[in-house]
Amino acid sequence: MVQLRPASEMDAPGIRTLVHQAQLNPLDLDWPRFIVAVSPDGELVGCGQVKTHRDGSRELASIVVAPAFRNQGIARAIIEHLSGSHPGMLYLTCRTSLGSFYEKLGYQIIQKEEMPLYFRRISHLFRLMNKAHLVGDGLLVMRREQESNICGLAE
């Protein structure tokens, strides 16, 4: 059974490889922010993190599961674990085709006017890459609004 645990320094190369193979954002992959999914024989098969941007917004990011381990609920487990351990408002970006998956997990698509600066910029750059035909799919920015369950304080 695949298990989740906080990443250690030794996981850093594996995280980078997973993220690169999934063609996700290769920046800001500091291992202390990550949790990893590990197979019974110790293989790193998935990862995810929550990172904080300069504008203060927090992003659920770098969610990857190795192809051979997909459709087993691992991504959902990583997302739920990270969402649970980071109460309050969380943002994410994903390809248009993944929108319905994240909607089931409580995230909603937001428009440009509602986006923090970082996501407005990413959204704009992605639209440019789309316009330049470097990427074939659109990008969604989504947000989960959840009251903090720590001390009853909303972020």
Added chain:
Amino acid sequence: MMELNDTDRIRYQRQISVPGWGEEGQARIKAARVFIAGAGGLGSPVAFYLAAAGVGEITICDSDRVELTNLNRQLLHSDERIGELKAESAAKTLRRLNPGIQVVPNSEHLEGTNARRIIGKPDILLDCLDNYATRYVLNAYSIEHGIPLVHGAIWGWVGQVTFLSPPVTPCLKCIVPTPPPGGIFPAVGVTPGVIGTLQAMEALKFLTGIGTNLMGTMLFFDGEEMTFNPLQVRRGVSCPACGHLPV
């Protein structure tokens, strides 16, 4: 180092007087050899400006012939050149622009098997191509021989430019790992004009050693909204093209 003659000193006076350029910078330009892959929309401004700047030897490679549909953007060519090989047409135009430089046209289709013979050992490569299959050939050559590559591409109103010199920067495959859909693409003539001009600027800075190149940065231009947006780009750790190079 190439010696400048009196004509050079007059012809290139306005750039020699640019702070940091001087006769030394101009001598470097005169001694430089560049390889321009593509004599189309991007290759036109690149070749025009590098020739005008006095780059000593310009090889321009394109296997296509001039067509009427090229003429909204490919300013190296004109109506009377329709049907001619683009590389030959480009060489005629460039020699007329600047008789003091060497222009070497090549009308072969660039492939992995002939790249070494066609490209040789220039100081810099300029990607002015219209397809990613050949771009990846040029990228592989750049990595294998350690020659910097200035990538440029356009689609409609939009284009991008970056300076690639792995392992210091990503390679093209790190940034665009799978080729975007090919085929005939729309092109506002000015878009390759803008991007190609920036490519030429990148090459001149590299050749003279002045300024900062777009290393680790892909600059996107959107003519429709008139914006320039830099995007930070990084090496792919397991890039099939440059992953073997040291981190």
